[in-house]
Amino acid sequence: DxxxxxxxxxxxxxxxxxxxxxxxxxxxxxxYFLWYKKYPAEGPTFLISISxxxxxxxxxxxxxxxxxxxxxxxxxxxxxxxxxxxxxxxAASRHGSEKLVFGKGMKLTVNP
Amino acid sequence: DAGxxxxxRHEVTEMGQExxxxxxxxxxxxxxxxxxxxxxxxLELLIYFNNNVPIDDSGMxxxxxxxxxxxxxxxxxxxxxxxxxxxxxxxxASGHRVGGNQPxxxxxxxxxxxx
Numbered sequence: 035d036x037x038x039x040x041x042x043x044x045x046x047x048x049x050x051x052x053x054x055x056x057x058x059x060x061x062x063x064x065x066y067f068l069w070y071k072k073y074p075a076e077g078p079t080f081l082i083s084i085s086x087x088x089x090x091x092x093x094x095x096x097x098x099x100x101x102x103x104x105x106x107x108x109x110x111x112x113x114x115x116x117x118x119x120x121x122x123x124x125a126a127s128r129h130g131s132e133k134l135v136f137g138k139g140m141k142l143t144v145n146p
Numbered sequence: 147d148a149g150x151x152x153x154x155r156h157e158v159t160e161m162g163q164e165x166x167x168x169x170x171x172x173x174x175x176x177x178x179x180x181x182x183x184x185x186x187x188x189l190e191l192l193i194y195f196n197n198n199v200p201i202d203d204s205g206m207x208x209x210x211x212x213x214x215x216x217x218x219x220x221x222x223x224x225x226x227x228x229x230x231x232x233x234x235x236x237x238x239a240s241g242h243r244v245g246g247n248q249p250x251x252x253x254x255x256x257x258x259x260x261x
Contacts, residue, residue, distance in 0.1 A: 075255075132179075137188065138188035139189070
């Protein structure tokens with residue numbers, strides 16, 4: 035039972051354009067959400083997070099939007115750069131739990 | 147600061163052999179996590195420790211898997227006997243309590259191949 039779903043396995047965009055990565059979750063008890071980026075042969079690295087008390091969090095070119103009623107979050111990257119090409123994982127956790135539940139990841143390719 | 151250090155980076159061994167994966171967490175972190183990544187199941191949590199004590203091992207697939215954390219700076223994940231279906235990338239991560247600005251920090255993983 036996949037509690038965190040990244041339904042699109044890949045996305046390809048042109049440099050300078052917006053990249054939108056989507057994530058859906060089924061567990062309404064999740065209240066903290068994170069995005070990780072992973073390059074080949076490296077471990078995932080933390081990118082940005084959002085608490086369920088917010089609907090938006092921005093950090094430079096990266097913005098995460100949370101729609102609690104739809105149990106949906108998205109990561110926007112503007113403008114996209116070739117160095118953003120990586121696999122992006124969405125993750126979620128419940129209040130009081132240290133366990134992160136990850137999606138299967140989405141491969142983003144930004145073409146020069 | 148040094149990040150999470152895992153060894154070996156690659157391991158190839160024959161079915162039935164014992165495999166030991168090692169992890170050195172970031173100094174000062176009180177949580178340590180072991181994950182496994184496969185194409186089919188993605189990134190799944192196997193077990194995690196708090197202050198060297200195993201808290202939740204519900205993700206450990208079978209009794210062939212065991213994990214220990216003898217002190218705050220070292221942990222092992224052991225598979226005995228190993229099987230081809232254990233082939234995966236195993237990640238160790240460390241951190242403080244989830245939430246706020248303290249996410250988990252991952253090592254670069256051990257790519258395990260069981261022949």
